Every structure is written in structure tokens, then in C-alpha cells.
Amino acid sequence: MSTDAIAKLADYLDEKASQVKAIEAEAQAVIHNEGDQAGYEAVMRRKAELLAALAAEAAPLVQALGAPLAAEAGDRLNGFSLNAGNALRIGSVFYMSALLYPDEHKPGEPNNLELLAAEVRGWA
Numbered sequence: 773m774s775t776d777a778i779a780k781l782a783d784y785l786d787e788k789a790s791q792v793k794a795i796e797a798e799a800q801a802v803i804h805n806e807g808d809q810a811g812y813e814a815v816m817r818r819k820a821e822l823l824a825a826l827a828a829e830a831a832p833l834v835q836a837l838g839a840p841l842a843a844e845a846g847d848r849l850n851g852f853s854l855n856a857g858n859a860l861r862i863g864s865v866f867y868m869s870a871l872l873y874p875d876e877h878k879p880g881e882p883n884n885l886e887l888l889a890a891e892v893r894g895w896a
Contacts, residue, residue: 823856
């Protein structure tokens with residue numbers, strides 16, 4: 773296990789979490805300020821596409837962790853990507869908007885990707 777590999781993965785996850793937050797803010801602006809449902813749906817699709825690609829894009833960083841951390845991180849990222857892929861496959865905008873948020877999530881709390889990034893950073 774390399775602390776450098778952990779830091780690189782944590783930084784990557786933080787970057788993706790920031791992108792998700794920016795996409796969600798854009799979606800909220802589109803629906804609330806412009807009342808553009810089709811635009812909202814298009815932005816939510818971008819969020820789901822980002823998450824669907826997450827596991828594959830992060831794979832080299834995950835593998836650099838070595839076992840057993842690679843398995844832990846890989847499983848969690850695969851879950852995010854699988855859920856996003858399902859949301860895209862069925863075309864559910866609600867599902868896309870709910871990606872990364874548990875049922876009991878409260879505004880202002882970190883989403884599951886942010887929690888994973890913090891957890892990975894703690895592995896160092």
C-alpha cells in the first residue's frame with residue numbers, strides 16, 4: 773500500500789465529487805431559474821454518465837492501492853457506476869438525481885462519493 777496511491781485516488785474522487793456538485797447546481801439553476809425540464813434532464817444525464825464511467829476511469833488508480841484496499845475501493849466505485857448505468861438504461865431522471873444520496877440524506881450532508889473520498893484519504 774502506497775500513501776501516494778491513496779492520495780492520488782482520494783484527489784481523483786474529490787475532483788469527481790466537485791464535478792458532480794457543479795452539475796447538480798447547474799441542474800437546479802436550469803429547473804428553478806429557467807423552468808426548463810428538458811434542460812434539467814440533459815444535465816442530470818451528464819451526472820449519470822460521469823458516474824457510469826467512474827469505475828472504469830478510476831481502475832488504474834484503484835489497482836495501484838494493492839489488496840485489500842483495491843477491492844474495497846473498486847467494489848464501491850463499481851456500485852456507483854452500476855447504479856448510474858441502470859439510471860441511464862431506464863431513463864429515470866429521478867433515479868439520476870438521487871444517485872449518490874441515501875434515502876435518509878439531509879441537505880448539506882456529504883454524498884456517498886464525498887464520503888468515499890474522505891474514507892480513502894483516511895487510509896493513508
